[in-house]
Amino acid sequence: xxxxxxxxxxxxxxxxxxxxxxxxxxxxxxxxxxxxxxxxxxxxxxxxxxxxxxxxxxxxxxxxxxxxxxxxxxxxxxxxxxxxxxxxxxxxxxxxxxxxxxxxxxxxxxxxxxxxxxxxxxxxxxxxxxxxxxxxxxxxxxxxxxxxxxxxxxxxxxxxxxxxxxxxxxxxxxxxxxxxxxxxxxxxxxxxxxxxxxxxxxxxxxxxxxxxxxxxxxxxxxxxxxxxxxxxxxxxxxxxxxxxxxxxxxxxxxxxxxxxxxxxxxxxxxxxxxxxxxxxxxxxxxxxxxxxxxxxxxxxxxxxxxxxxxxxxxxxxxxxxxxxxxxxxxxxxxxxxxxxxx
Numbered sequence: 001x002x003x004x005x006x007x008x009x010x011x012x013x014x015x016x017x018x019x020x021x022x023x024x025x026x027x028x029x030x031x032x033x034x035x036x037x038x039x040x041x042x043x044x045x046x047x048x049x050x051x052x053x054x055x056x057x058x059x060x061x062x063x064x065x066x067x068x069x070x071x072x073x074x075x076x077x078x079x080x081x082x083x084x085x086x087x088x089x090x091x092x093x094x095x096x097x098x099x100x101x102x103x104x105x106x107x108x109x110x111x112x113x114x115x116x117x118x119x120x121x122x123x124x125x126x127x128x129x130x131x132x133x134x135x136x137x138x139x140x141x142x143x144x145x146x147x148x149x150x151x152x153x154x155x156x157x158x159x160x161x162x163x164x165x166x167x168x169x170x171x172x173x174x175x176x177x178x179x180x181x182x183x184x185x186x187x188x189x190x191x192x193x194x195x196x197x198x199x200x201x202x203x204x205x206x207x208x209x210x211x212x213x214x215x216x217x218x219x220x221x222x223x224x225x226x227x228x229x230x231x232x233x234x235x236x237x238x239x240x241x242x243x244x245x246x247x248x249x250x251x252x253x254x255x256x257x258x259x260x261x262x263x264x265x266x267x268x269x270x271x272x273x274x275x276x277x278x279x280x281x282x283x284x285x286x287x288x289x290x291x292x293x294x295x296x297x298x299x300x301x302x303x304x305x306x307x308x309x310x311x312x313x314x315x316x317x318x319x320x321x322x323x324x325x326x327x328x329x330x331x332x333x334x335x336x337x338x339x340x341x342x
Contacts, residue, residue: 013157013244013259018079023089025096026075033068036103037061049113052206054214056110062213063106066230067099073233074143077150077164084149091142098135098142105132118182118205121194133182140175147172159240159259166267167236170274174229177278181222199223202284210288217288220281229274239266252317261312269305276301 044057051059074092081088105128109116116132119125147168154161184196198205201220208217215221240263247253280287280294290298 013247013254021079023075023078023092025093026071026078029096029099030068030071030075033064033071033103036064036107037068040064040107051110051113051115052214053209056113058212058214059116060103060107060110063103067103069234070230071096071099074146077146077168080153080155080164081146081149082153084145084152088146088149091146095139095142098138102132102135102139115195117199118195118197120196125194136175136178140172143168143175144172157259158256159243159263160237162260162263162267163237163240166263166270167233170229170232170236170267170270173274174226174232177222177226177229180282181226201281215287217286219286220284221287222278222281224287225274225277225281228277232270232274236263236267236270239263252313255316258312258316262309265305265308265312269301272301273298 040057040061044055044061047055047057049056074095078085078088078092106116109119109128114125117129119129147165150168151165181199182197185198195205199221200207200216200218201222203216203219207219209215209221210217213223213227215224240259243253243259243262247259252258276294276297277287280290283291283294285291285294
């Protein structure tokens with residue numbers, strides 16, 4: 001499809017596709033997580049205990065919110081699947097059960113005033129941590145298969161197909177980044193204290209961190225690229241939704257190819273940013289104190305994305321203007337008078 005298309009391409013986007021049947025276990029899980037979020041907010045207010053420098057209930061709250069968002073997103077995606085639908089439904093149920101297991105362990109650890117992740121201090125803690133590791137691996141594999149099923153069930157809008165596929169791929173990559181946290185560091189091996197694995201790089205977990213999120217402000221933190229990657233599943237499709245809403249006012253955004261190219265630019269930029277965040281974390285750099293190379297890479301990525309998007313919009317706007325501008329009337333010359341008959 002080219003930009004030289006006529007106004008047939010410049011029509012408002014069709015209504016968003018709705019799932020023909022919402023995945024009930026995932027929607028039920030999301031509702032439970034919303035209720036749990038409210039409960040943990042109350043507990044965070046009345047219970048002043050801290051774990052690794054943060055309120056004991058912040059971690060269950062963050063996981064409850066994240067699981068609720070993920071469950072709704074996955075339920076919607078499964079609703080778009082036409083091929084391998086039974087497989088997707090089954091994996092959705094398995095994912096819901098795995099996430100229930102994970103949140104139960106996290107909440108239980110908070111109630112006991114101890115950590116859930118990387119805790120191998122006792123046989124029970126080791127078993128619970130192993131169960132969590134298996135659960136999140138199941139969720140990752142299920143997301144991978146459901147993503148493939150979604151890719152095999154494309155809709156009529158290329159931009160929407162790209163947004164969903166890019167979001168799924170980056171989401172799966174973001175989940176996989178969690179595995180970088182699970183290996184014990186050299187210090188942990190040399191001086192075993194019942195912990196194997198860490199969020200932070202270059203510093204110990206539990207140091208100074210950003211409010212609520214707890215991301216280290218003293219060293220690298222792998223939770224940042226993990227968080228960014230997981231929520232690409234929402235960020236990229238929602239960015240397209242914003243573009244579609246703006247198309248009501250800005251006609252250039254009604255072109256399918258414009259929306260497709262803007263999504264492509266956004267997805268590529270998101271991918272590069274995810275790589276930069278991972279590199280920064282592994283280098284032991286704090287998110288609030290980036291090095292010159294990290295900052296330069298980020299600025300170049302932002303400038304490149306803005307320039308590319310601007311070029312797309314200007315090019316199409318000029319093309320539309322050329323097409324819509326009527327041709328100038330030509331002077332009509334009067335025919336030469338016939339020679340008088342002799």
